Amino acid sequence: xxxxEVQFKRFLQKQGLKLxxxxxxxxxxxxxxxEHFDAEKLHDLIKADNVSLxxxxxxxxxxLEAGLISRTVRIxxxxxxxxxxxxxxxxxxLCENCQAVIETDxxxxxxxxxxxxxxxxxxxxxxxxxxxxxxxKCKDSANDSQ
Amino acid sequence: xxxxEVQFKRFLQKQGLKLxxxxxxxxxxxxxxxEHFDAEKLHDLIKADNVSLxxxxxxxxxxLEAGLISRTVRIxxxxxxxxxxxxxxxxxxLCENCQAVIETDxxxxxxxxxxxxxxxxxxxxxxxxxxxxxxxKCKDSANDSQ
DNA sequence: GAGTTTGTTGCAAATGATTCTCAAATGAAA
DNA sequence: TTTCATTTGAGAATCATTTGCAACAAACTC
Numbered sequence: 504x505x506x507x508e509v510q511f512k513r514f515l516q517k518q519g520l521k522l523x524x525x526x527x528x529x530x531x532x533x534x535x536x537x538e539h540f541d542a543e544k545l546h547d548l549i550k551a552d553n554v555s556l557x558x559x560x561x562x563x564x565x566x567l568e569a570g571l572i573s574r575t576v577r578i579x580x581x582x583x584x585x586x587x588x589x590x591x592x593x594x595x596x597l598c599e600n601c602q603a604v605i606e607t608d609x610x611x612x613x614x615x616x617x618x619x620x621x622x623x624x625x626x627x628x629x630x631x632x633x634x635x636x637x638x639x640k641c642k643d644s645a646n647d648s649q
Numbered sequence: 650x651x652x653x654e655v656q657f658k659r660f661l662q663k664q665g666l667k668l669x670x671x672x673x674x675x676x677x678x679x680x681x682x683x684e685h686f687d688a689e690k691l692h693d694l695i696k697a698d699n700v701s702l703x704x705x706x707x708x709x710x711x712x713l714e715a716g717l718i719s720r721t722v723r724i725x726x727x728x729x730x731x732x733x734x735x736x737x738x739x740x741x742x743l744c745e746n747c748q749a750v751i752e753t754d755x756x757x758x759x760x761x762x763x764x765x766x767x768x769x770x771x772x773x774x775x776x777x778x779x780x781x782x783x784x785x786k787c788k789d790s791a792n793d794s795q
Numbered sequence: 796g797a798g799t800t801t802g803t804t805g806c807a808a809a810t811g812a813t814t815c816t817c818a819a820a821t822g823a824a825a
Numbered sequence: 826t827t828t829c830a831t832t833t834g835a836g837a838a839t840c841a842t843t844t845g846c847a848a849c850a851a852a853c854t855c
Contacts, residue, residue, distance in 0.1 A: 523822095525833070526832090556813095557814080557836090558833060561814090581812065607765055611765075620782075625785065632776075634776050637774070667802070671804070701804070707804090726813075726814095726839095726841065
């Protein structure tokens with residue numbers, strides 16, 4: 504069993520829940536996806552295995568709580584997620600124009616945030632730094648038109 | 650005319666739009682509100698003046714673009730906003746349990762972010778740093794129960 | 796001033812992501 | 826195999842947000 508599957512199983516057991524085939528499939532799909540994904544995109548990947556969209560929506564919060572995925576940006580009214588690999592967390596730069604998402608390392612800020620958390624006695628589950636604006640491509644074209 | 654009203658008017662004119670009574674009312678309401686607000690809460694404040702919720706929804710993106718308000722956290726499926734006063738931007742700490750929102754200064758991180766933006770040639774419109782987890786109250790009670 | 800153009804609004808209806816309901820399926824445990 | 830709690834797919838329901846539309850309004854044109 505893969506690393507993150509073990510982790511998920513443990514998490515579920517702690518809550519008296521089971522690692523069912525559907526859940527395992529959803530987890531696997533979340534980890535094969537190498538970009539951001541939303542509920543529907545993930546479902547597309549596994550609907551052939553007869554896993555319903557409802558189950559995807561039910562499982563996503565579990566993966567979130569288990570710390571295996573994180574909610575990143577919200578685009579077009581849809582929540583997007585990405586898996587966590589033990590990689591350092593990163594910031595998301597979202598272009599308002601072309602909706603490109605650029606990722607950068609967050610470690611430079613991490614310590615400042617952790618320090619603040621200690622002061623607040625806040626138990627961090629997720630950090631999400633999103634910066635919206637215009638990417639270099641759209642910044643240039645905005646100068647031309649408009 | 651108040652400062653931010655001038656700013657909004659200028660912004661609108663640049664787009665060939667007008668500062669109508671409804672829009673002015675919405676702007677004013679957004680600035681009297683001293684906490685976060687969502688579309689409905691803002692509408693409650695001004696519906697007596699016969700401004701429809703639809704118009705609120707239509708105006709919010711304009712205020713956003715004009716840089717007068719910012720979208721902060723999303724709670725209970727609703728987008729929340731807050732006005733910008735030229736104050737330094739702040740981080741939002743959202744308790745998953747009691748849904749309290751704590752705000753802290755963001756200036757410590759600002760320079761690191763700006764630096765990164767320069768490297769990416771990214772034109773920043775909004776920075777949003779949201780940290781979810783448990784506030785000190787809920788952290789303690791989580792230890793007891795569950 | 797009458798007519799035209801363009802932006803605006805409230806209302807009601809539409810949209811669409813997410814959640815819920817429910818009856819059937821599953822699975823661990825006794 | 827009976828029990829009992831959990832899970833599931835399918836479809837219905839929910840609810841924030843958008844949109845279409847007809848009536849309005851302000852700015853221009855002639």
